[in-house]
Amino acid sequence: MIEIPSIMAIILPLFGAFLTPIVAFVSWRFGVKRQICGWFAVAIIVATLAIVASMIPAVLEGRILIYELGRAPPLGINLVVDGLSLLMALMIAGVGSLVAVYSITYMQHHTRLDLYYALLLLIITGMMGAVLTGDIFNLYVFLEITCVSAYALVAFERRWESIEASIKYLIIGSLGTSFLLLGIALMYGGFGTLNIAHIADLTRRLTGPTPILGLALSLFVAGFCVKAAVVPFHSWLADAHPAAPTPISAFLSGVFVAIGAYGMLRVVYVMFGTLAIGPLLAALGLASMVLGALMALVQRDIKRLIAYSTISQMGYIFFSIGLGTEMGIQGGLFHLLNNAIMKALLFMCAGVIIYRIARRNLDEMGGLGRCMPVTAAAFAIGALATAGVPPLNGFASKWMIYMARVEAGGLNLVAVGVAVLISAMTLAYLLKAFASIFLGQRPKHLENVKEAPPLMLLPICLLAALCILLGVLPQLGVGLARPAQEAAMQIDNYVGSVLGGV
Amino acid sequence: MSLNYVVAMLLIALGLYCLLLKRNLIKMIIGLGVMTDGIHLFLTSLGYREGGIAAIVTGEMLENTAGFATQAVDPIPQALVLTSIVINICIIAFALSLAVWVYRHYGTLDPSEIRRLRE
Numbered sequence: 001m002i003e004i005p006s007i008m009a010i011i012l013p014l015f016g017a018f019l020t021p022i023v024a025f026v027s028w029r030f031g032v033k034r035q036i037c038g039w040f041a042v043a044i045i046v047a048t049l050a051i052v053a054s055m056i057p058a059v060l061e062g063r064i065l066i067y068e069l070g071r072a073p074p075l076g077i078n079l080v081v082d083g084l085s086l087l088m089a090l091m092i093a094g095v096g097s098l099v100a101v102y103s104i105t106y107m108q109h110h111t112r113l114d115l116y117y118a119l120l121l122l123i124i125t126g127m128m129g130a131v132l133t134g135d136i137f138n139l140y141v142f143l144e145i146t147c148v149s150a151y152a153l154v155a156f157e158r159r160w161e162s163i164e165a166s167i168k169y170l171i172i173g174s175l176g177t178s179f180l181l182l183g184i185a186l187m188y189g190g191f192g193t194l195n196i197a198h199i200a201d202l203t204r205r206l207t208g209p210t211p212i213l214g215l216a217l218s219l220f221v222a223g224f225c226v227k228a229a230v231v232p233f234h235s236w237l238a239d240a241h242p243a244a245p246t247p248i249s250a251f252l253s254g255v256f257v258a259i260g261a262y263g264m265l266r267v268v269y270v271m272f273g274t275l276a277i278g279p280l281l282a283a284l285g286l287a288s289m290v291l292g293a294l295m296a297l298v299q300r301d302i303k304r305l306i307a308y309s310t311i312s313q314m315g316y317i318f319f320s321i322g323l324g325t326e327m328g329i330q331g332g333l334f335h336l337l338n339n340a341i342m343k344a345l346l347f348m349c350a351g352v353i354i355y356r357i358a359r360r361n362l363d364e365m366g367g368l369g370r371c372m373p374v375t376a377a378a379f380a381i382g383a384l385a386t387a388g389v390p391p392l393n394g395f396a397s398k399w400m401i402y403m404a405r406v407e408a409g410g411l412n413l414v415a416v417g418v419a420v421l422i423s424a425m426t427l428a429y430l431l432k433a434f435a436s437i438f439l440g441q442r443p444k445h446l447e448n449v450k451e452a453p454p455l456m457l458l459p460i461c462l463l464a465a466l467c468i469l470l471g472v473l474p475q476l477g478v479g480l481a482r483p484a485q486e487a488a489m490q491i492d493n494y495v496g497s498v499l500g501g502v
Numbered sequence: 503m504s505l506n507y508v509v510a511m512l513l514i515a516l517g518l519y520c521l522l523l524k525r526n527l528i529k530m531i532i533g534l535g536v537m538t539d540g541i542h543l544f545l546t547s548l549g550y551r552e553g554g555i556a557a558i559v560t561g562e563m564l565e566n567t568a569g570f571a572t573q574a575v576d577p578i579p580q581a582l583v584l585t586s587i588v589i590n591i592c593i594i595a596f597a598l599s600l601a602v603w604v605y606r607h608y609g610t611l612d613p614s615e616i617r618r619l620r621e
Contacts, residue, residue, distance in 0.1 A: 137582055144589045148596060155600060160607040164616050167527065167600045174534055174593055175521065178541060181586060182514070185545045188579065239619050 005067045006079045009051045009089060010129045016044035017121035024114030034113055038104040041117035045100050045124060049093035052086070059086045060483060064497040066134070073134065073498055074198040080134035080498055083483025087333060088131040088262050090480070091340045095255045096124045098459035102348055103247040105455040106355055110245075116156060120248070123149040127255065131262055134498055136184050137194045139267070140177065143227070146259070147173050150252060154244045165236075165243035172236045176226025183219035186212055187271075197498035200270050200491055217272050221280070224268065228260020230318055231288035234311050238295070241310065242303035242360075246351030249303060253310040254344040258336050261317050265329070265488040273491050282322030286415060289315030293425040297432075301360050302350045305433055306343065309386060312426065313339045319419065320401040323408060329488055331400030334481040338385070338393040338470065345382035345463040346430075349375050352452040352460070353437060362433060367442025371449045374457055376438040378464040383434055385467045387427035393470035393477065398423060400478075506547035513540030527601045527611040531594060538590045542583045549576030 024037040058065060059081060070076035081089075100120060107116060126146030130139050151173065155166035188194060190212045191202045203213065222233070229237035237257070241249045264281065292312030299305040317339065320332030352375045353368065354360055369376040385392035388399075402419065405412040452460070470477045487494065513536055520533025557577035559570060601611060608616050 137585075141585060141589065144593070148589075148592055151596060151600075155603070158603060161619060163600060163603045163607055164619055167597070167604055167616070170593070170597050170600065171521065171530060171534070174597075178534075178537055181538070182541050182544070184582075185541055185548065185579075188545070188582075189548045194578070243619075 004051050004054055006051075006055065006065060006081045006132050007067050007069070009048050009093070010079075010125060010132065012048050012051065013044055013121045013125040013128065016041065017118045017125060020118040020121065021114045035104055035108065037114050037117050038100070038107070041121055042097060042100045042104070044121060045093060045097040048124065048128070049090075049097050052089045052093045055081055055086060056090075059083055060479075062483070064487075064494065066498060072500070074193045074195040077133070077135040077138050078195070078498065079132045080197075080494075081132060082494065082497075083480075083485075083487035084262070084265060084333075085131045085487075087337065087480050087484040088258065089128060091258060091337060092124060092127045092131070092255050095251060095340050095344050096120070098344065098348075098462060099247045099251045102250070102351070102456055102459045103245075105453045106247055106351055107245060110157075116153075116245075119149045119153050119156070120251075122146075123153065123251070123256075127259060130259060134196050135194050136187065136196050136199070136267065136271075139196075139263075140180055140184055143180070143259070144177055146256070147177060150240075150256060153248045154240045154252075156245055156248070157243075162243040165239040169236045169240040172226060172233065176223045176233070179219045179226075180223035183216045183223065186216040186219070190216070195498070196267065196270060197495045200273065201495045201499060203271060204273065204491070204495075213272070217268065217277065220263070220268055220272075221277060224260045224263035225284065226260075227263060228257050228314050228318065229288075229311055230260070230284045230314060231291050231311070232284075234288055234291070237311055238304055238307045241307040242301065246303070246347055246354060249307070250344040250347035250351070253307060253347055254340040254342075257310060257314055258340060261314070261321065261332070261336055264318070265321060265333075269324075269488055270491050270494060278322045278324040280322070281318050282415070285315045285318030285320070285322055286418060287315070288312065289319060289419065289422050291315075293422045293429070296429045297425065299429075300362050302353065302362055302365075302433060302437070303347070303360055305362075305429060306346045306350060309346070309426065309430070310339075310343055312422065313343070313386065315422075316398065316401060316419065319415070320404065323404055323412075325404055325408065326485060326489065327400060327404035327407060330478065330481050330485040331397055331404050333484045333488075334400060334474075334477050335394075335397035337477055337480065338397045338467075341463055341466050341470070342382050342386045342394060345378060345460065345467065346386065348456070348460050348463065349379040349382060352456055355456070356449050356452070357446055362436040364443065365437045365446070366440040367438070368446065368449060369438035370442075371446075372438075372451045375452055375460065376434075378460045379438070380434060381464045381467050383430035384427075385471065387430055388423045389427070391468075391471045393467050393474070396471055396474035396477065506543060506550070510540045510544035510547060513537070513543060516540075525612050525614065527604060527613060527616075528598075530613070531597045531601065534597070535590065535594050538586065542586060545579045545583050545586075549579035551575045 027036040065081040067079040129142030151170045226233040296308035317332045385394040388394040405416045517533045517537025554575040557574040
């Protein structure tokens with residue numbers, strides 16, 4: 001089999017992004033339908049997914065695929081694909097392609113579609129680059145590409161709501177990335193290299209923590225916490241994600257926040273392996289778990305409710321990777337994968353309702369279950385999976401998280417109690433949302449609501465099927481999460497493969 | 503030389519102060535710019551060498567690479583800063599255009615009044 005280099009997974013969406021306006025222009029000249037640039041974007045993202053998928057067998061064998069740009073590391077920049085990068089790349093391309101398919105119908109009445117798809121492709125380029133690169137400054141550059149496209153997509157509709165959300169997001173987000181840049185500058189000052197593996201190699205040899213290292217560590221943690229929307233840096237998420245067009249909400253809430261967790265594992269755990277910040281991460285996770293669920297309970301806006309639920313689920317992930325044991329990180333990564341599926345599903349169902357009735361307030365809905373049975377069923381699956389009801393995927397990963405904590409014993413048992421309680425609360429607010437949308441009396445103005453169009457139902461059904469599949473056969477998800485966890489924890493292996501025994 | 507670092511830290515602190523405490527969006531965006539400039543100054547100072555030469559290999563330096571390495575300034579921070587400057591131009595341009603839209607929708611640039619989402 002021919003091995004396609006990992007760089008193609010970055011180049012393809014990048015070129016696709018800049019070709020989209022050209023495709024739109026040409027199709028306009030020749031009188032082809034406007035949807036053509038949507039299909040073009042879908043083709044590009046599916047091709048990216050195929051490239052990423054072609055790397056699965058090699059990585060599952062335990063190999064680390066390295067692609068060198070220019071000189072060998074630590075001089076040149078290199079792309080490193082191990083289990084952790086692969087899991088992230090699969091999530092990005094997978095959810096990305098479903099989101100693109102969904103957008104074709106959802107966005108059809110909007111203008112400037114070429115810009116929309118160009119930005120969607122750019123956000124995928126940025127995230128792909130950020131998870132595949134082995135160079136920390138490269139990671140920062142790709143992260144900025146992702147963030148700038150995310151700010152632009154949040155503001156895409158240019159209503160007061162999206163503008164306000166976007167400017168808030170921009171201020172907080174750029175503060176976060178500035179922290180990362182300062183942290184990278186400090187690391188370069190301290191170690192004279194930007195390669196993650198090389199820095200990890202050098203920090204391992206230090207006898208104790210130095211002040212520079214401590215400062216850089218706190219800057220990195222703060223920067224990635226902003227990206228992951230963990231308390232106390234969560235305030236932007238609840239504004240930004242609902243304000244974006246719904247397919248983008250699905251992408252941001254499902255995959256984009258995961259980059260924060262990836263940064264924690266790759267940069268913080270690999271580079272600062274010797275320093276213990278696990279308890280801090282777990283405490284922040286616990287706080288966002290509780291706060292997200294409490295805020296979600298009082299929301300009346302369907303998208304804001306799901307956005308707060310994202311904060312709560314990110315809390316679970318940080319709570320789990322903060323433990324730092326094999327089981328904990330595995331559970332956290334599995335939950336990361338499940339969160340991407342569940343959040344994309346929930347937002348897409350909400351998008352169908354918004355598309356059909358043009359309302360977001362839960363009080364103005366009701367009785368829609370009879371007119372859109374498939375959407376109702378999919379929303380129910382997503383809600384139950386998020387709450388962790390067996391036999392759905394959310395249960396499998398939450399069970400792993402609880403078991404990992406129980407194994408650790410002591411105070412952890414109290415924390416597990418809190419986490420179980422929050423799961424019950426998750427069930428409460430999602431079922432409340434389900435009841436007020438799909439059950440009860442149907443208001444007068446919702447007489448003629450139809451089921452979602454087929455192109456929107458397709459990704460929804462696929463995601464719902466994945467929820468059930470990963471719940472019934474959790475070993476499929478664990479099969480991806482275990483290599484990712486091993487990649488995150490076996491630092492010697494990572495350093496050795498990248499530096500090649502230098 | 504250490505003056506560079508002091509000024510860089512001052513710029514970062516000033517930028518942070520501006521970004522977090524000013525009551526005008528334009529001033530906040532200026533603060534963001536000042537803060538990143540501070541980080542850029544810090545980065546370039548890292549690679550600076552007293553009396554060093556530009557890291558461009560020319561003429562007689564081609565034969566004397568070891569001597570070149572001891573004389574030239576570190577080129578990597580300069581490359582990093584260049585990249586980062588471009589990124590920050592994008593962000594600031596985008597932020598300013600958003601500020602224009604904020605003014606159109608709200609008629610003010612005071613962030614404490616731009617909070618309809620919270621109601």
